[in-house]
Amino acid sequence: MLLLQFMKIFRLFFLCYCFTLSLNTLSQSDEEVLKKIYKTSLTNGQSYNWLNYLSNQIGSRLSGSYGAEKAVTWTKEELEKLGLDKVWLQPVMVPKWIRGAKEYGYIESGSGKTSIVNICALGGSVATPSLGLKASVLEVKSFEELAILGAEKVAGKIVFYNRPMQPDLIHTFEAYGGCVNQRYKGAVEAAKYGAVGVIVRSMNLRLDDLPHTGAMTYDDLPVSQRIPSAAISTNDAELLSAMLKLDKSIMFYFKQNCKQLKDVLSYNVIGQITGSEFPNEYMLVGGHLDSWDLGDGSHDDGAGVVQSMEVLRLLKEIGIKPKRSIRVVLFMNEENGLRGGNKYAEMSKKNNEKHVFALESDSGGFTPRGFSFDCDDASFNQVLQWKPLFKPYLIHYFEKGYGGADIGPLKSDAMVLAGLRPDSQRYFDHHHASNDTFDAVNKRELELGAATMTSLIYLFDKYGVNPISNLETIKN
Incomplete structure (x- = not known):
């Protein structure tokens, strides 16, 4: 009998303890x-x-x-x-897109001198021809500028999109949003005017030698009309732009081996x-x-x-x-x-x-x-x-x-x-x-x-x- 009473008292004490613990937890600020x-x-x-x-x-x-x-x-x-x-x-x-062997690119001056640059294929891009692609370069800052130039000046060339991220924007995602369309839709827009390839300045606020990849699209462009698209490092974008100011006849070569499966x-x-x-x-x-x-x-x-x-x-x-x-x-x-x-x-x-x-x-x-x-x-x-x-x-x-x-x-x-x-x-x-x-x-x-x-x-x-x-x- 004493054991039974003790167990009842212990159980009551235990329940009270648990209830108090629960109240303390619930009242925790x-x-x-x-x-x-x-x-x-x-x-x-x-x-x-x-x-x-x-x-x-x-x-x-x-x-x-x-x-x-x-x-x-x-x-x-x-x-x-x-x-x-x-x-x-x-x-x-x-989707399953593969990059393949490392990309390779260079700038070729009128004298035949070459400067190797850092590039990478953009995600979803087609490959270049097996021996690579070489053509003269046309630098633009926007799709509007590309449209003004038109097919007469764009056809047969590699379009170089060189609009940097706006450095005075404190919200860097806003700066990114202000230029990422050239990466994502640059190939579609350039293909309209007969371009054979696209090079895009990397979405990067600092100057360095690292190319930045990212998604791009061809929309509903037929496979036969799709052109290869690559990113170029910000240092090399600056170099390419400076060389174009001195010599509009320079050529750009790049080779990439990517594939969409x-x-x-x-x-x-x-x-x-x-x-x-x-x-x-x-x-x-x-x-x-x-x-x-x-x-x-x-x-x-x-x-x-x-x-x-x-x-x-x-x-x-x-x-x-x-x-x-x-x-x-x-x-x-x-x-x-x-x-x-x-x-x-x-x-x-x-x-x-x-x-x-x-x-x-x-x-x-x-x-x-x-x-x-x-x-x-x-x-x-x-x-x-x-x-x-x-x-x-x-x-x-x-x-x-x-x-x-x-x-x-x-x-x-x-x-x-x-x-x-x-x-x-x-x-x-x-x-x-x-x-x-x-x-x-x-x-x-x-x-x-x-x-x-x-x-x-x-x-x-x-x-x-x-x-x-x-x-x-x-x-x-």
Whole structure:
């Protein structure tokens, strides 16, 4: 009898203890939760180790490549180790473009002297003839200038697009957007007037010897009319432009061996923590698993991949059980097709899934500065009330703007899209170039980014995507 009474008292005491512990957890302020998130990421983070393996053991991950296939298998295995509620692969057909042997190019003066230049084929380009392509060069800054020159002056020549990124724009993505059309549609426009090839100044704010690749398109141009397109380093673009000013008769030679093959099967990699209160409301965090093939894709977008994985790991490590279902999605084929993002949105619509929030990291692993938000005014005003929580971590940039390429197809009036915004001043030094490698990523900056993303996910999960009046008092 005494034993039975003792067990009842012990059980009552244990329940009271658990209840008190639960109240203490629930009353934990947002400031304290964010402090714990940042501390855990900086002292016990996994993102840098993951990136080390992804970059140095797997390497480049161009869609359809063996590297991309290995990355799918490895990231799925790592997510499974986290003990998530669900991990799965989502099939998606992706393009398979191969670069082939290293490209070669030179400038030839009227005297026959040659100067070797640094070039690389643009993603999706056709090859040159087997012996290469040599022709005189025509420099232009815009499609409008090309149209004015017309077929009479363009036909039979290599068009050299030499519009640099605007250096006085502090937002470097704005500078990138101001000139990237010459890379993406330059071949289509030049082919209209009979050009035989295209050389494009690399999208890079600094002067160096590294050519930067990137996607280009032929639209619906017949295969027989497609012309080879290559990027040239900024130093060599300056050289070519200077030589043209002195001698319009100089020639340019380049040879590239790229090829477009048939589409192949690949996958988005998805992991989920199921929500405790609203399991059918989905919050997404992600980056793209594919990369270009010149470097190992550490900044673009290995950083976003491991930071997104780390968000779910940190939530579990700290013991936060989200109200809503949180998914990490590692998208395939952002770089040259956006097939992964489109497939995820297509399947989400087909399955009648309700997505309320999506966060993307695809701007490099540099020091986080804040977020841009694609949402209505009410949701944005809610975000601004959280701004003091981020102030101790020097996160100050909260602006309306672009969410991200892969989460874009999910957009609806009922959800918030957000993009992590790291310091971007050095991003385009590495973007799509051979120096986008692991050594260019700072461990602390990467971990700060992961913590910043986790903090925003935590707040949106706790309060929802619509403004509410009963927000916790936030310490100013």
